[in-house]
Structure formats: C-alpha cells, structure tokens
Amino acid sequence: MISAIKSVINKFxxxxxxxxxxxxxxxxxxxxxxxxxxxxxxxxxxxxxxMGAVSSIAHETREITIKEQISIxxxxxxxxxxLVDTPGIATRIDYEDFVRAGMKEKHAKLRxxxxxxxxxxxxxxxxxxxxxxxxxxxxxxxxTQVNITIVGNLQARDIPVLIVANKSDLKKADxxxxxxxxxxxxxxxxxxxxxxxxxxxxxALFDLVx
Amino acid sequence: MVTFQFVPYHEIEELGSARRVKKLxxxxxxxxxxxxxxRLKREExxxxxxxSMEEIGxxxxxxxxxxxxxxxxxxxxxxxxxxxxxxxxxxDRQGLTIVxxxxxxKEIKKDPNKIELYTQEKNSKRKKRR
Numbered sequence: 001m002i003s004a005i006k007s008v009i010n011k012f013x014x015x016x017x018x019x020x021x022x023x024x025x026x027x028x029x030x031x032x033x034x035x036x037x038x039x040x041x042x043x044x045x046x047x048x049x050x051m052g053a054v055s056s057i058a059h060e061t062r063e064i065t066i067k068e069q070i071s072i073x074x075x076x077x078x079x080x081x082x083l084v085d086t087p088g089i090a091t092r093i094d095y096e097d098f099v100r101a102g103m104k105e106k107h108a109k110l111r112x113x114x115x116x117x118x119x120x121x122x123x124x125x126x127x128x129x130x131x132x133x134x135x136x137x138x139x140x141x142x143x144t145q146v147n148i149t150i151v152g153n154l155q156a157r158d159i160p161v162l163i164v165a166n167k168s169d170l171k172k173a174d175x176x177x178x179x180x181x182x183x184x185x186x187x188x189x190x191x192x193x194x195x196x197x198x199x200x201x202x203x204a205l206f207d208l209v210x
Numbered sequence: 211m212v213t214f215q216f217v218p219y220h221e222i223e224e225l226g227s228a229r230r231v232k233k234l235x236x237x238x239x240x241x242x243x244x245x246x247x248x249r250l251k252r253e254e255x256x257x258x259x260x261x262s263m264e265e266i267g268x269x270x271x272x273x274x275x276x277x278x279x280x281x282x283x284x285x286x287x288x289x290x291x292x293x294x295x296x297x298x299x300x301x302d303r304q305g306l307t308i309v310x311x312x313x314x315x316k317e318i319k320k321d322p323n324k325i326e327l328y329t330q331e332k333n334s335k336r337k338k339r340r
Contacts, residue, residue, distance in 0.1 A: 089259065090272070091272050091275050092271055093266055094271045116264070117263075119263045120263050120264065123257075123259065143320055143321075145255075145276050146259075146275075148277070149252065149255045149256055149275075152252035152255065153255070156253060
C-alpha cells in the first residue's frame with residue numbers, strides 16, 4: 001500500500017517537473033533482439049544517421065547510448081523524445097561463448113567484462129525511463145525469465161510499455177505467440193532491419209508516450 | 211551429480227532485500243540449485259541479476275533463473291483481491307523460484323506449469339512437474 005502511494009506521488013511530481021521534450025524512451029530486452037537495429041531505424045528515419053553498431057555476436061551494445069531530441073511526426077502530431085539504447089539483459093555471461101563465435105580470448109574476456117557492466121547499468125537505468133519499448137526476437141521463446149523480469153520491473157515502476165516482436169521477416173517469427181505471452185500490452189510485429197511494420201510502431205509510440 | 215537445496219519461505223521472510231539476494235546467490239555460488247518456496251519481489255529479481263553480474267569471474271558465469279507461479283485464470287475478483295492482500299501482508303509464498311549456477315544449468319524452460327531443467331553435463335535433461 002505504501003509503495004503504491006509512493007508511486008502515485010512520484011508520478012505526480014515527475015509530471016509536474018518534467019517538460020515533454022525531456023521524455024526518455026528506453027529500448028530494453030534480451031541480447032540480440034534487435035534493439036540497436038531498431039534504434040538505427042528510428043534515427044535513420046528521423047535524423048538521417050545511425051545510432052550504433054550491430055553484430056550477430058551477442059552483447060555488441062555494452063554501454064547505454066543516448067540520442068537526444070528525436071522528433072517523429074504522424075498525422076499532424078509531433079512527438080519528441082531522447083532515445084536510450086541499452087545493453088541486452090542476460091543472467092549469464094561466459095567469455096568462452098565469444099571465443100566460440102570467433103573472437104580471440106583476450107577480446108572475449110574484455111567483451112564479457114564490459115557486457116556484465118552494461119547489464120548492471122541497464123538495470124540501474126530502469127528508474128530513469130519515462131516509457132520503454134521492449135524489443136523481443138519473435139523467433140525466440142517469449143516466456144523467458146529475463147523478459148518476465150523486465151516486464152515485471154517496469155510494471156512495478158508504473159512505466160508505460162510497448163512490446164515489439166522484431167524479426168518478422170524471418171520464417172520462424174511468431175508474433176501471435178509474443179502477443180499471447182503478454183496480453184496486457186500492445187505488441188507490434190516489425191522487421192527493424194527491413195522497415196516492415198515501422199509505421200504502425202511509430203503510431204503506437206504516440207499512444208505510449210502521450 | 212547435481213545438488214538441489216530447498217529454501218522455505220520462512221527462511222527469507224525476515225531478511226531485507228539485499229540479504230535475501232545474497233543468501234540465494236551464496237548457495238548458487240556453492241554450485242547448488244536453489245528451489246525456493248514462493249518468489250522474490252520483482253525489484254529483487256532484477257537485483258539478483260545485477261549482483262550476479264558483479265560476481266562474474268573465471269569460475270562463476272552467472273545464473274539461470276525461473277519462477278513458476280500458479281495461474282490465476284478463472285479466479286474470481288474477490289479471491290484475487292484476497293490473495294493480493296495476504297501476499298502483501300505475509301510475502302508471496304505461492305509458486306516456486308529456481309536459481310542455478312550457469313556452469314551447471316544450461317537452460318530452464320517453462321510451459322508455464324511445467325519446468326524443464328537442462329544441465330550442462332552431457333546435456334542430460336531433468337523434468338519437474340507441478
């Protein structure tokens with residue numbers, strides 16, 4: 001009860017002191033779901049430039065990256081936000097996985113160390129977000145504990161959530177399964193890589209943040 | 211050989227969040243799989259992941275985590291309200307939390323009332339049903 005009252009007061013104070021242009025929109029999810037690919041898509045569409053590097057090897061993004069003042073327009077409306085791309089959240093990091101993916105041991109160990117720090121930062125930053133897009137790989141099991149923990153923590157903090165089922169271009173993608181796993185949220189199927197479904201995604205962002 | 215250690219809820223209910231997480235992590239770092247009655251708070255689950263990351267080194271590779279929780283489908287509103295009230299007062303004793311060391315547990319799959327735990331050794335598969 002006390003935490004519920006605290007949450008209402010915090011939300012109220014946040015709304016009083018925050019200007020709309022300061023909205024922080026976070027991209028969260030497990031590694032290799034396509035967060036940075038989606039961030040690049042958004043930045044290319046609205047700023048004409050990329051945000052970060054992408055790779056098929058997990059944990060390519062190991063630091064919080066922020067792109068400020070992105071303005072998107074749709075149907076006469078305009079929405080401005082700071083886009084926060086976060087490292088993928090995982091419960092295990094083994095440098096040997098990177099070695100198996102072709103990296104040298106020294107680099108693999110460094111990548112593992114940076115990845116663990118990135119995960120800690122991503123979790124710490126949950127409190128800073130005004131709205132979050134959870135980016136899931138639609139070809140993978142949506143019921144993993146990492147996904148459930150991310151959703152649960154956002155719910156506990158009263159942070160609005162939109163779920164993106166990414167990689168809809170792949171044969172194995174199952175958008176309906178993701179929708180069935182999280183029926184309480186809007187789930188949009190997209191291919192961030194090829195731009196499929198991004199118009200619907202931008203529309204959903206207005207509903208999420210406004 | 212794989213060792214499971216049962217942690218009844220009364221062993222953690224008096225502990226603060228940090229000590230709860232530490233207690234579970236200490237067992238996992240001792241290469242045992244925790245079967246805990248009930249579940250952690252959502253923020254404690256995130257803390258468990260974050261603190262596991264801080265502990266990662268040459269020996270410890272992180273954790274595998276799964277929570278199975280009774281489905282509330284078909285439960286009446288009054289019953290849900292009552293359950294929430296008791297959970298708030300007494301802690302959430304429903305369900306089961308499983309935490310294992312990543313060096314031993316390869317994967318935990320949920321379905322959602324059944325758990326499949328795959329160990330690293332010879333890819334042997336153990337099943338637990340609820």
